[in-house]
Amino acid sequence: MKDKLIIGGFCFILGFFFLYSLIDSDTLVSFSERRTMATLPKLEVSSIPTGKYFEKMNEYLTDQFPFRNQLRRSKALFVNSVYQKNISHDAYRIGNEIYQLEPTVNEKSVTYFTNKLNEVADTHFKNKKVFYAIIPDKNYYVEVSSFPKMDYPFLYQTVREGLNKNFEEIDLRPTLNLDSYYRTDLHWRQEQLEEVVSLLQNKLQLEKTSFPRKQESYFPFYGAYYSKSSGSVTADTIQYLFSGTIENTEVYNYEKKRMESVYEKENLKNIDSYDIFLSGATPILILNNEESSSDRELILFRDSFSSSLAPLLLDNYQKITMIDLRYFSSKMLSEVEEIDFSKTNQDILFLYSVPIINQSFTLK
Amino acid sequence: MVFSSIPFLYYFLPIVLLSYFVVPKKFKNSILLISSLFFYFYGEPKFILVLLFSCVFSYLFGKWIDKCQVPWKKKSLLVLSLCINFGILFYFKYYNFFVSNINHLFPDTLPFLSIVMPIGISFFTFQSASYLIDIYRKEVKPATSIFTYSTYLSLFPQLIAGPIVRYQTISKELETRESKTSDISNEIRRFVLGLSKKVMIADMLGIFSKELASLSSNTVIGFWLKAISDSLQLYFDFSGYSDMAIGLGLIFGFHFLENFNYPFIANSITDFWRRWHISLSSWFRDYIYIPLGGNRVSKFRHYRNILIVWMTTGLWHGASWNFVLWGLYFAFFLILEKKVLLKFLKNHQVFSHAYTIFLVLISFVIFNQTDLSLLGETLKGMFGFSKIAFCNKETLFYLKDSIILLGIALLFSTPILRRGKDYLTKWKRGELLVGTLEVILTLLLLLLSTAFLIDESFQPFLYFRF
Structure with a gap:
């Protein structure tokens, strides 16, 4: 038998x-x-x-x-419950949240990053005051004592010491916490950025504006780390904020040579729903706020985190130019007709997250 | 194609099993031959020619050696056939290693070639060699046809990662064999257990080893944990593959010899090599060690024989000096044991196990490190001669995450569970309980292994590179 x-x-x-x-x-x-x-x-x-x-x-x-998804979930269930393992595909699960394990500061990368910023500033913003801010990854805020974190003070200090004297630091760390980030993704949540916006306005000497309260949401958002959990955590919800300014702003996409909206809702159905914010990965974007009472402009060197932040600064600027050096060489910037760095009404901000600083060789 | 893959498990295997058990007896070998050639072709399309050449060449030389009645001609035919067989192996596996050493001594003497080694070449070359030598020694009759011989050499259950099956082991079964229901059931369990050992333990240990290798700062404990994890991974990977091969073989009616017997409970290095990769060590014993005179010669020649056997055993594992060092390392301890230690080890059980485990762990550190300069760093780190911390938070973090996995691996590397099962089956109720558990666990492990295969990226068997 x-x-x-x-x-x-x-x-x-x-x-x-x-x-x-x-x-x-x-x-x-x-x-x-x-x-x-x-x-x-x-x-x-x-x-x-x-x-x-x-x-x-x-x-x-x-x-x-x-039954691929069900089998992957079964494996995750077995590994979590029998092996009691929380690490899967280089990501660590704490409850319903996933963290990418990155405990080592890549010194060469940090040095490359500071050299690249110095090169851009020396070429285009000689003798101008420029600001920089580091966006900590969410591992910074994990309070589990055994969790291996990178040496953040060393990273911050290396950046500080590597940049020229005309760079002024804006320390974002006090304005964020674990709730500021998606559970299954590396990015911060737009609706949690009120303190970040407030700090930037303060440091850049901008007028204090009211934080948008009107919002829409989308579920399920499978963040970049979701697949590493093999489906053992629940998906996130994306919330995106509206104001009159955000709705009226037109975005010029330099790569596609066309006008777009701040939020492209069709992109929610992309593999990465975070693409709703300013169409995701794009070399150069120009946000035109025609109804602005201000004549100031912001030149923002950035990574993907800024896609959700920039719309919240629109009340303070007539124009925000966003440049992603991962997709556009800094050496080619002077050839872009739409960009003029010689104006005097410009704020210059370099805003980069820790994961990019620690793997900065993609910056051109 | 590998056993631990979705294409093999859910497409190749069902089709082959169905075809094999549906066709009349006289076509069964044809089904096995066709499926084996496809199995190899799927993984290594262009190298199918090397395998086919080996089949035809060894079959013909086997016939000629058998027919030849003139001793010197017979010997010449054997030498020629072995030279060509090992020549092909040398070209694919050792040519660039040879060139790098020659060029090291005499710069730019020979050119390097872009050579990819055919999978399983070490296994089927050794099988061909044993076939030819056994015919020469009149220990076995040549295969009745080229198809029978090709079925033997290319038989997919043992084709690419062993065990090294000698022709004489299955020559009768190649002509006539039966698949009994109880055999099939037992071997399905064996196959599923082997699959689980590979994907649920070995591959998971591989991930743990990688985590330890990428610590932001090395620690003494980290080095030791990696040595333990690497050793267990190699054991579960290779013994899992052997279980699958033996299980599949018996499903088709072939009785392959065992390849592992709980090597980590060995009480000496001598004992370890009676339990680890048995088919390889017995091959070297029967075809190199004994022909050289074995231990029935002067002490000097006896030790020389051991050194030759273990140096070649090391080289069989790879074209790199660390494998030679690995072989010589074992040769040293085998000689030491024969000369002084064996009696002492027999009388000190706890010490003998600790001694064996310690030496085996170090051996696998040598085995896994092809860069000899890094090997020195690793050994210094393990014994605290580097300026590194004894332990740190990061090491403990990874250890905590994998400690149950390590515990399970250690448990399954001993015969404790098998002894528990044997104990229970002494009683009727126990037998019923064990029988029920065997059914449930076999099917559950098959599904879980499938889930692991789906979730994990493709991980080839470690022994493929040999």
């Missing part, structure tokens, strides 16, 4: 998944894994001897395996 049950059960499991996979339709995109899934590779004679065809076939069969 035992033998028959084992043979029968084994054959049933193998046969069930085999047959189910034949009749099941393919999944093109996995939102929970934030990626497109492999599709059936085309059979080309040249790809067989090299083994590429079979490699792609492996990816396809594994990606399109029936």
